[in-house]
Amino acid sequence: MTTRTERPTRGFTLLEVMVAIAIFALGSVSVLAIRTNSYREARAARDYNTARYLLQLQMEEVLLQPKEYEDGDEGEFEDIEDERVVARYTWGVEMEEINLLGGQDDEEEEIVERASRRRGDDEDEGGGLGGGGGLGGEDEEQEIRVWRVKVSVYYPGSRGEINEISATTYLPGDAVEDEGFF
Helix, strand or coil: CCCCCCCCCCCCCHHHHHHHHHHHHHHHHHHHHHHHHHHHHHHHHHHHHHHHHHHHHHHHHHHHCHHHCCCCCEEECCCCCCHHHHHHCEEEEEEEEEECCCCCCHHHHHHHHHHHHHHCCCCCCCCCCCCCCCCCCCCCCCCCEEEEEEEEEEEECCCCCEEEEEEEEEEEHHHHHCCCCC
């Protein structure tokens, strides 16, 4: 009797090769998705940091020359040499004159309280900016006029939406009317 000796099989079957390719493809797609997402996040972080920098520049400009700006002013960053920044980022200014002693909202009341605490008005003198200590009697009509200045920077987001970053500060009432704050 003759016996057939079986040869050991070498190589992979078609099914094994197809499974290996499928596993490699899934891994590659996952790595590509992670890389794309990290690129998108890095770009969003760069855009946000650029917007913060431009916001600081524009706020300094407004504080240095408050008489040059009015409520509702808008513009582009024309002095920046990078054309990508000029094309993508814009700014806006909101200015509102308010009286800190009359008809204020919660934010303004908080500012008055902080100013009172710094001055020490609410210790032993009768309390507050409008009370018996510090700024005169109750019969006098008093005003503390300040300008609320809000500067915003607008830039496009990764999904086509417009993002905004803003900062608000307060200037003395005569800073905008007279020669400026500084």
